[in-house]
Amino acid sequence: MTADRVLVRRGFLRWAVPVLVLTLIWAAWNAWDLIEGRRLKEAVDTIRRSGAPTSVADLEPQVLIGQQRPDDAAPYYAAAAALAGAGASSADSAAAGRVVVAVAKGDVPRPEDLVRIPDLIDQRADALRLLDAATSRTFDGFPSGTSYGYRLAELMRLFLLSGARTIGVAATGDSARATASLVAEIRLVLGPNPPIRPWVGPLFVPTVSQVVSRLRWILQHGAPDTASLAALADAFATADDDRALERQFQRVRAFELESFAQRYRSVYAGAQMFGVAPVFTALRTTASRPIATQTLLRRLGEYDVLLAASRSPWPIRLDRIAALRALPPLGNIPPSETAAAAAQVTALVRAARVIVAIERFRQASRGALPLSIDAVVPAYLPAVPGDPYSGQPMRYRALSSGYVVYSIGSDRKDDGGDMKTDIGAQILASAGSSR
Numbered sequence: 218m219t220a221d222r223v224l225v226r227r228g229f230l231r232w233a234v235p236v237l238v239l240t241l242i243w244a245a246w247n248a249w250d251l252i253e254g255r256r257l258k259e260a261v262d263t264i265r266r267s268g269a270p271t272s273v274a275d276l277e278p279q280v281l282i283g284q285q286r287p288d289d290a291a292p293y294y295a296a297a298a299a300l301a302g303a304g305a306s307s308a309d310s311a312a313a314g315r316v317v318v319a320v321a322k323g324d325v326p327r328p329e330d331l332v333r334i335p336d337l338i339d340q341r342a343d344a345l346r347l348l349d350a351a352t353s354r355t356f357d358g359f360p361s362g363t364s365y366g367y368r369l370a371e372l373m374r375l376f377l378l379s380g381a382r383t384i385g386v387a388a389t390g391d392s393a394r395a396t397a398s399l400v401a402e403i404r405l406v407l408g409p410n411p412p413i414r415p416w417v418g419p420l421f422v423p424t425v426s427q428v429v430s431r432l433r434w435i436l437q438h439g440a441p442d443t444a445s446l447a448a449l450a451d452a453f454a455t456a457d458d459d460r461a462l463e464r465q466f467q468r469v470r471a472f473e474l475e476s477f478a479q480r481y482r483s484v485y486a487g488a489q490m491f492g493v494a495p496v497f498t499a500l501r502t503t504a505s506r507p508i509a510t511q512t513l514l515r516r517l518g519e520y521d522v523l524l525a526a527s528r529s530p531w532p533i534r535l536d537r538i539a540a541l542r543a544l545p546p547l548g549n550i551p552p553s554e555t556a557a558a559a560a561q562v563t564a565l566v567r568a569a570r571v572i573v574a575i576e577r578f579r580q581a582s583r584g585a586l587p588l589s590i591d592a593v594v595p596a597y598l599p600a601v602p603g604d605p606y607s608g609q610p611m612r613y614r615a616l617s618s619g620y621v622v623y624s625i626g627s628d629r630k631d632d633g634g635d636m637k638t639d640i641g642a643q644i645l646a647s648a649g650s651s652r
Contacts, residue, residue, distance in 0.1 A: 246507065253510040260517050261474065270471040272478070291359050293351035294405075294412045298371035300344035301378050309337040313381035320384050321423070321430045323636075334385030341378055348379060352401040356410050372413045376405055376424070383431045392439035399431055400452045407456035407566070422561045429565050433642045436576060446577045450597070453570045457602065462534070462559040463527040466552070470520045477513055481506060523552055531605035532629075535560055557627065560605040561640060564624035567602035568641035571611050571622045574598045575644075586615050590622075611641075619645040 261271050270276050312333040319326040338345065359368065379402050387395035406413050406424055413424075432449070435441065441449070458464075519541075526537035538556040571590065574597035578587050587593055590601050590613035601610035604624045613622050614634055621634035623641030632638045 246504070250507040250510070253507045253514070256514055257510050260514060264470075264517075269467045271474050272471055273475045276468060276471055286355065286357065288354045290351040290354035290356040290412075293347045293354065294356065294372070294375075295359060295368070297344045297347035297351060298368060298375045298412075300347065301341060301371060301375040303341075306336075306340070309333045309340065313337050313377065316384050317377060317380045317427065320434050321427045323430065323433075326384070331385060331388055334381055334388075337378070338382050338385065344375065344378060345382060348375060348401050348405070349397070352404050356404075356412055358410075359412075369413065372405065376402060376413065379405070380427060380431060384434055387431075387435040387438045390439045392435060392441040393445050395435045395439070396441045396445035396449055399428070399435060400448050402428055402431070403449075403452040403456055407452075408458070409455050422558050422565075425562045425565050429569050429642055432569055432572065433644060436572070436644050440580070441576070443577075443580065446573055446580065450570070450573045450577065453566060453573060457563070457566050457570060459563070460528075461562070462556060463524055465555060465559065466520065466523055466527055470517070473513070473516065477509070480509075527556070531560070531563070531603060531608055533608075535605070560627070563605045564611075564626075564640040567604070567611050568622045568624065570598065570602055571613060572642060572644060575613070575620065575622070586620055587613075588615075589613070606640075616643070619643065 264271050312330040316326040316330050316334065319330075379398055383395050383398040383402065386398060405411060406428065523538065523541060526541065527534055529537055535556055539553045541552060571593070574593040575587060577597045578593050579585065581596075590610060594600060603609065604611050606625050606627060606629055611622060611624060612631065612634070614620065621641060621643040623634045623636075623639040625631045626639045628638055630638070634641065634643060636643065
């Protein structure tokens, strides 16, 4: 064997061994990628078979433009939201904001602010008429391809406008119009299938609290008729969704799955571009995929535990979710905070349901209050709603000045309806409430 051949063979072996090792590593890595990918597919298929969402497309109804149902509320909500911020003076808008905040705090709005509300209602009459028209229709979702981001801000302005109308009309003693306005707000925020799709998180609690504060305001300034109270009862009953927390966790899981899918779909699109940087980025991201897939599978297992806890009865679900301290935040909000907010929303909605039932009882009893909360069952409630913080029925207590309906709140102590620690509403007797 010549010296040249020996040198060639040595050179070949010098490079062949590392190449072979790298090839084996790459093959093993791809085999791992394939195994993890199959595990992920099986996990997603299991979620899909359960009926839970696995992508953003599953969360938002895909309604195509021109294919809406004749009674679809979407175009009415969209138009009302677009008009809600136009056509009113800044002074009237500022007055409306102060009125809404005052009632939410339990204070009496300033008279100079209340007198501006009729002008605001006139200036935005078209938006409010469209909102009322949407309330009696079915909302399936906005057309596919439209953005909820900008529309959410417009819808929240519409909610503020409707709230100012509710307060202003109730102050004049027109309970029928005020309750109709409040029903429109409930449909807008709480559903079913509400156009405003806020997270069931801490930021949503003040929104629901405003709805209940406006119910209190209406009852303190008038006596809604039978049909108005029945409409309120139906709206709040529909809003009392015991699975809201479970659906919220399912929603966050679907967003996480969607984010993972989009990240690795974009890798292959980037690899088709010319240049070193896109190809290097694609290779680097692809190389990290089995690790990311394994991490996502671990997260899906954590979601299973979380969802099982969210299906527990109140208040056990609060305790079980709070005990899952190892879980990372979902959508930047710890699961325990999401659960605490859901409990507050549930307590507020159930307090409102009991209040409306008591008002219907008073109407049939010439103004007399029920001796106990059980007196409204089954005529006005199929059963007394449970307190999410105790698992017992919501509490009711007659007062010399009215009555209070409440949940014991997060401290798990019955403070007799003290709204500093308990959750609910105190209804004061008024001239209009003597039926």
